Amino acid sequence: MVGIVGYGAYLPRYRIKAEVIAKQWGSDPVAIVRGLQLNEKTVPGMDEDTITISVEAAKNAVRRAQINPQEIGAVYIGSESHPYAVKPSGTILIDALGIGPDVHVASYEFACKAGSEAMFVAYSLVKAGEMKYAMGIGADTSQGAPGDALEYSASAGGAAFIMGKEKVVAEILFTHSYTSDTPDFWRREGEYYPRHGGRFTGEPAYFRHIIGAGIALLEKSKISPKDFKYAVFHMPNGKFPMEVGKRLGFTKEQIETGWLVPYMGNTYSGSSPTGLAAILDVAKPGDLIFMVSFGSGAGSDGFIFRVTDEITKVQDRAVKTRELLDNNKIYLNYGEYAKFRRKIKLNE
């Protein structure tokens, strides 16, 4: 059975509290924290980007898999904040990890679901017998315009997954993708910040696609929501994943292990993959995991994983996601945050 043989996450150390952003723009901090269920978010250092985040997550995945990086036949990085408009992110990653040059590399983009896209293609190539191992990564240093609601959530982080057939820690039992042309959120070429359709991002976009993929997965697998130990959904804010999980028949207890968003923010392409990494950190053999991503534009990729006996051997080989979230935090004020995120216009 094909599945995950190694996984790893990475989150920057810098943080900004939602109340600091709210005070900057004269908004009510209590209402923001309560309404969006966002307390704080990660902020990338000035020297961090999607590539450096992907490299650190991928190193953790290789540490867990304990494989020869030369045997990885494909590396795909999904992100909407690739540092170059023209030049792949993955080439830097393969050189940093000692993968290739006999390797297939590509940068993927599909708003917030580019990471699960990369995971799906990596899984499919291994399943097809094209290669022994393939790596799918979701990472972002997402952008939110100053004063926009996105500024409370747009954060940075990512997770990497190595797919293979031997020593699998989580088998992939079923997958399903659900896609339609839904213009809920976009960024035109040359624009610095994305635009969104406000409330239109909810029902016709996030909820329709996650529920579409989720119901199809449940029907395909004939597994009931109550049989899963964990569920993780794309996390644009604290409220949406809990609500969509409830509508699909999952409980708060099943969701909260991977529900990192109140203290991580929305890591876009790294959102549900990072949640999955946090679940794998504590999962036990036999546990079933339900995952559905969401990317604006719009689509969802769904996976059902079954954790194997191998999981307990790999969990402690690399840093755990909750450790990255809870330790070594450095808090920024709004001015420092604006500088870090290059929101201040400077003379050339």
Place this chain on the structure above:
Amino acid sequence: MITARYHREVPQRFRLEANKCVSCGHINFPPRLVCPKCKGQKFDNVVLKDEGKLLTYTILRVAADRFSKETPIAVGIVELEDGVKITTQIADVDVDTLQIGQKVKLVLRKIQEDGKAGILCYGYKAVVI
């Protein structure tokens, strides 16, 4: 344009590739053709450990133009677990909390940008663990 020079340094900046003298065991980083200790000319390729301790450091409060928005910048000498000493920037740190002897780990970070439209250069920096 710094493209060619940057590309030549990738094995060291990305993967910490060094060489070890076959006759005396001295590790050269970056690799050398002649061992500075015993003049030996046979080497094994090795990859340096990515963890070590901070031997000393200084804080740059006035930096070159390209880095002037990143001050204060901590730069230190790190002794890696295999005994090699390297000079590196220390990232993600409140510079007032740095202490000699702290355990550090090397991570890949953006080192510089070749202007607004040039390439992005990556390499190792240390973070306190």
